[in-house]
Amino acid sequence: MLSTKKGAGLIAALMLTSASYANAETLRLLTWGSYAPEELVQKFQEKYPDITVEVTFSNNEEMIAKLRATGGAGFDLAQPSHDRIYSAQLEYDIYKPMDLSKINTSVMEDSHLNGVKANTTIDGEVYAVPHQWGTSGLMANKAAAPDFKGWGDLCDPKYAGKTSMRLKRTILLGTAYSMGEDPFAAYSDLDKYQALLDKVADKLIECKSNIKAYWKGGDDLSAMMLSGEVVASETWDSTAYKLYGQNKDIVFVPPETGALAWIDTFALPRKGKADDAAYKWINFVLEPENVTIMSGSTGAIAAVKGGLDMLPADKKEAVTAAFTDADIANLKFFANIPPGVEDMEGKTLEKIKAATE
């Protein structure tokens, strides 16, 4: 008797789930950690009860690798940075063009929208729209390193054994700027860029003895900074803002040569199956009250008009403590990565890692 009841219950449950599958849509998001806060996902699913959101957290490189492996299948909306659309599309054909008429682009900050459009237009089709922007730069513990102001200061013997950086392309670009060069301008002539990279590599190899360790993720960087093991580091601004909340001495320092700015975008994977749900999500997170929730989670500024004012109060305080208007005007936006540059930069990073002091 009991078992028949159980069986009936099981069948009913199966019918229920299959019924809900029948008219439900799944939105598979491929995005950065903290770019899909649980609060927003719940709110979205309440607003659109027939859409279920599945989130996969990743980073620029892994997003492209995942989409490349399947030819752009498996996800319905991806969020790579604006410089990771053009060459990835040319090389691997992993995105599909966006229908801008379905997006509420009027609320977006014009400069960001136009910048991303210019960066991601191929054959007249636009492949991405902006979502959030932020910068890479430096952070310093003002109590221990009050005069810290440029990329080159990471290699200052004054802070020997007390600085850190991530061994990725950002530090190559920052170091190039600190040497008075413009790496993005050199992209057009790859031989010239190689020569520049060699100079940067020499500088960073020489600098190695000054570095305590290369950080690998926001968590180990935070631990080193909060414990005082390092007093200054190359960083993402959002990590610095989070630490500012815990220790007011730790501030984001836009390098004197200009902080490097990125815009994370919305892009549709080529074989995505839920474009309408994807557009709904994009418009949903552009709504002002949702912008605040999103920025509170990501620590980045939404690329909408008045995005700075929509930050939660504590994040806004951290941003205004770090940036003056002149710093904002001096931002250096990451330029599109031409094919081949990733390989050159990768080799340079390997050379630095393998070098012994």
Place this chain on the structure above:
Amino acid sequence: MQSDIKRLSLILLFAPFALWILLLIILPHLGMVVLSLREKVAPRVYEFGFGNYIDFINEPIYWNTLLRTGSMSILVTILALLIGFPIAYYIAKIAGRRSRGALFLLCLIPLWVSDLIRAFGWILLLRETGVFSSFLQWSGMVSEPIEFLYNDVTVVMGLVYTVILFMIVPLVSTLDGMDDAMIEAGYNLGGNGYTVLRRIIVPYAMPGIVSGCIVVFMMTAGSYLTPILLGGKNSSWFTEQIYDQFITRFNWESGAAFGFLLLAFTSFVVWLGLKLSGQTLANTVAKS
């Protein structure tokens, strides 16, 4: 009739293993071979060639990293054997029947926690503001904080800790099968402790030693998390190169070639180890 049933049951029993080997080992590796033999000439244009392997030979950074990974893995294997053998001998031969199970279980406990968590455990203990450094300062033995993390010694220690269990288990199972009378006979015939160890215990345990060493060496050379998390600014590991080729540089072709080179290199080291020690797989691993 009877033989048909026998054959059918053999096929059925063998099928999962054959499918596993074919679908999950052989096919993906064939795909990797094909991938590693493609050279990128332009976006979306590829040519057949050995360019990725030639690149490896021409770039000292790559083969230096491979040699470094290999030699550190051999060091880890030797250390794991030296530390693991007495433990295994104690568990199998000296400990009482009842405590044996408990001791074995104690060795297994670290495996219940993931690699990642164990690596973070080491980080908490060894960092400059970590437990060891703080304790040394508190006890007055040192005046300045000491950084134990981010060097090769830490990497070797972390790796030995991660893999030593895979040395102990095969050793215990071979030593367990050894009759105590053999050791007794060795002493009765006038051998001292060293002779008994060298001429009776080690030869008997050889199948366990060889299979333990092979497993430990392969695991170490192919490990990723421990060397990355505990290693410092100079410690490159070959698996990191493979990851970088695949993910950071979008260069799957060369990543696939590196994967094969690692496989070939570790297989060669195992073969060389067997040759030098005069062992064969047939009379060691097959027996254990």
